[in-house]
Amino acid sequence: MFSYFERLPLPQLTTQHQPPGNGLSGLPVIFYTESPTTQTFTVDIRGFSVVIEATAEQFTWHTGDPTGQLVTTDPGLPYPDQTIEHSYRSGTYTAYLTVTWGATFTVDGSAAADVPGTTTTDGPPVTFDVLQARPVLTNSYD
Template identity: 80%
Template structure:
């Protein structure tokens, strides 16, 4: 019968680590090869990870003998560590693209950006002063009085994520030899 319960006295503890974390732990820094993109289907989270395991101290299998001690499944010394204590170094598994959707991590920045790209951002209405037709050679002020910030709340795999879209730059195309005019405020 299948169960989500861990067996009594499980012999290992597990973790998934990013390659950079392992490199930093073993070599004191990351390498360019520690970063790799993994393809993922929509609504799936797939990351480049390394599974690791570490032995746990188990109860003495022969409690009737005169020596009471903890052991590991492969005989690695526990040095008297209490039952359930991790002993020895992490045992590094094979690196790969691992689907971690079932672990339900919060959305990554890349995943939030994919949702952002589908949002219906508003078109800002352009205004100019003086109103009406403009005369050549006279100064004209371009501006928008449309809202320049909009907040969206989206559901990403059960997480409520607030995305705030704010216009940070405005580019005005005047249609004459002036060319483009760029500013950081809306007018």
């Protein structure tokens, strides 16, 4: 069953980040994905109708900086309910998301059973700049 699961066209989940566009050093960048985290496939295997339900079990957020990656079991949320944050120094970074998928299967409506093993997909990379904010003194009486 695993060989069928491995060949399924599982989605590549897109990394979203906030703030959109450029980030600021000293303020964390928020990561999340709004892509679907479950997929259902029906395949014919030797005349049997097999339904495979794939579920995203682990999210590995490749941050693009030397600290490496963040590993979570949830897809994150946008501000103000964010669950995944990462602080950067100023520079340009490319981040992406690797999803580890597990699955269950049924044969002709039988009870669900686990597909042994997992498989992964890499989402498209997203590149952004993190800028250093510079204080500027102003005279508010002018």
